[in-house]
Amino acid sequence: MSSQNFLQQTLIHRDEHFIVINKPAGLLSVPGKGDLTDCVINRLLAEEPNTLLIHRLDRDTSGILVFALNKAAQSHISKQFQNRQTDKQYHALVSGILTGEGSVDVPVNYDPARPPLHIADPTYHKPALTHWQAVEQFEIHNQPVTRVKLTPITGRSHQLRVHMQYLGHAIVGDELYASEADCKLMPRLCLHAEQLSFFHPVTGDTLNFFCPAPF
Template identity: 70%
Template sequence: MSNFLIEHLIHRDEDFMVIHKPAGVLTVPGKTEDLQDCVINRLLKIEPKTLLIHRLDRDTSGILVFGLTKWGQKTISRQFQERQTSKNYQAIVAGHLKGEGTIDVPVIYDPEHPPLHIADPKHNKPALTYWQVLEHFEIQGQAVTRVKLTPITGRSHQLRVHMQYLGHPIVGDTLYAAPEQQKLIPRLCLHAERLSFHHPQSQALLEFYCPVPF
């Protein structure tokens, strides 16, 4: 087993494996030659049966699941598509956010400013996120808030756009935060901390946890 799997494997069985994706690494390859290094290509060199189930943004860290059989890929993918999985993220956002709430605003791709997405209340595809404040502190004298984020839908850049829409962009977000908020921490402070779904064979409910690195 390579160093990558030794360092990042959380769980493995016959049908799937769960890994801790580090920040700064793509889930799948990009279109150009310089974007071929990614999690799935690293895994395919070790385990040729690796199959894609879902993705995380390049700069997001945390739990990522890959199939090892067609059945595992199909059944877990269906749970993602039908919103039968449960996902929790942690993030550090700019400013002093209070309490908890729901953001129910569609998120769509912005073709005039790729790769950006935007919140568009008029669009017909829903995007829903629950958020809950965990703690307040300061970074370099700036007020920030640690939050738990629970996406109910799975739109691209959903959590990043929703927190920007709320007026509290994620610290370190080079796409959606202001320059001074980007510089507070040298990474996107968004991490997929918990994921639960039903096992492809036994149907037992499984929950996986990956400690927050910030």
């Protein structure tokens, strides 16, 4: 996706307080180390200089991101994320056959020996909780996969990717946590931030945004 007219190409909602966009897969939310300057917020700042960061998605995850347009809105919405007052739902394809629904309640910790990997670590002191629900099962290149809805209650780095790997059903296309075979089933990480709800920073109204997964 071209950096020109990025906001127009990705915009879901805009008012005077915040913007909501559909982040493409493969693009950093914020600048990375070294010369990795091409990212969502820099593209937005080029078109809307008042853009302020609220939250992030992994580079290879697509979907809904909200950015503030003033300090008051940034503070208000950021606190909703911190206090778990937002409702987030992700859409994913995972390897193998998964049925029913359940939860993974296992802390996720950074693995300093294998950056940027994280691991499921029951001894770690920060909790991580994900609810999952299987939607349908089908095949890609004769390999079974399951479409799932994922609801993170906490927001740890790589949480959904690590929790699905912990279940034995890594996310398809995940170069960090899936097997080589499952990684090759799709040309991208099949993880998409599909739904986000939060309170309007001025009116207090409940807002719900939905952006269907492209896979």
